[in-house]
Amino acid sequence: MLETVSNIRVRYAETDRMDVVYHSHYFVWFETARIRLLDQMGIPYSQLEAQGYHIPVLAASAEYNVPARFDDRLEIHLRMNEKPRARFDFLYEVRRSGEILATGKTVHAFMSPQGKGLRPPSQFIEKLDAMWLKSTSTQSPG
């Protein structure tokens, strides 16, 4: 398992006249969480794209339980439960002071700029393996 936490502060531009965050913006926050995970792995997404790898969003979903509001300080918890194969998932929780406001999931694959499916680059696999082990060992002290 892999996990990372990103911090978001709700922008005025992200609210709507219902005085809550418009639902589509959560998907942008999810993006910032993915970007951060790749940073932590040592392979920034901009670098992957420069090497010819795109990671488009193939599917995306969210459940909204409690509305986020203007100026909220939120935590985006991103989790990866299984190592990526052809397709892989990221799971999200949006939390405010511990409370889970929303959950989400996105599905991805490595692709060429022309949209052809690619195997994950070996560098990605290695970095992921390294983090996975470390993450697992810290989390199962038993």
Added chain:
Amino acid sequence: MLETVSNIRVRYAETDRMDVVYHSHYFVWFETARIRLLDQMGIPYSQLEAQGYHIPVLAASAEYNVPARFDDRLEIHLRMNEKPRARFDFLYEVRRSGEILATGKTVHAFMSPQGKGLRPPSQFIEKLDAMWLKSTSTQSPG
């Protein structure tokens, strides 16, 4: 069953550097489709809100098969398979020249501005019943 079709032309602002529509914008298009359905039912959403009814998005999902691109003329097909109870669903297809680019679903409920669940207003139920019958009768000529 209930169905409506809305037309969308992809804005430059909706594209990203991958030269496709950024995935979160589809959820905004879904919104325009819902607005249009309520128009056709004779109860514009702005009127519902003025009467104290909100219809927030409780869950949203999309699957992206073929990317939409700048200046594409798209059809958003919205379908309602079951009459609304406490919660109700809308189903979407994004089509370009007949081809289905993406599908989606949103889940909703009627709520007060304070977030309390409400029964659908009777006016809504009546209009829906009227359209439902008409829609069903035109579609099953057998």
Added chain:
Amino acid sequence: MLETVSNIRVRYAETDRMDVVYHSHYFVWFETARIRLLDQMGIPYSQLEAQGYHIPVLAASAEYNVPARFDDRLEIHLRMNEKPRARFDFLYEVRRSGEILATGKTVHAFMSPQGKGLRPPSQFIEKLDAMWLKSTSTQSPG
């Protein structure tokens, strides 16, 4: 002089918690007006880009007098007072039932995808000249 009118219906996603349209969205509406003008000239912007011409925004401004609101039907009036040279301007008015809600201006130039300044393509000049004359003759009945 050249003029065109585009119709916009305010999306829920474009509102903010002040119950008005968030100010940055007007610039997206201005884009749709420019796209429409190029359509009417017979040289869609997507075609210009395919030929290697970009028309980036070099400057943009707006003055907001009366707020636009959810579901408003707006007219975006776009005007070009002078024929394009190296740089050229578009002027905008956002109107609701005749009332001017906001005005704006954007400054542009033709550029290569690499950001090098280019002369306007001859096709563009010709189409513009044709529309300009027609527009002027209809508007000055003398």
Added chain:
Amino acid sequence: MLETVSNIRVRYAETDRMDVVYHSHYFVWFETARIRLLDQMGIPYSQLEAQGYHIPVLAASAEYNVPARFDDRLEIHLRMNEKPRARFDFLYEVRRSGEILATGKTVHAFMSPQGKGLRPPSQFIEKLDAMWLKSTSTQSPG
């Protein structure tokens, strides 16, 4: 004079197919800079709104010199040259590694939720005066 610096990292969602940041997003960054200034003054914008003061954008402009790109780390420099009266201005510079990519300006006023002009709250004036003096004294050692 008053000055503050905010840090922005460019989101994928903010880019367009020209592989640069779509111009309207700069205005959202300007918002984050204003929010931050009010934080530093000790009167968060959310608190002002809770007290019945809105600070809408009456006018906004930007000049784009060098495009910002995906994943750029930017600094938004906000400056206030004159103390607010009925109307007041904020000036912006968007910098990347010292280089000025864009400049901007927004014009504001204090208003009631109903859009009536209000005098700046006394708390705002006091905090501003305090920061102004401190800022001036640190900057003119002569």
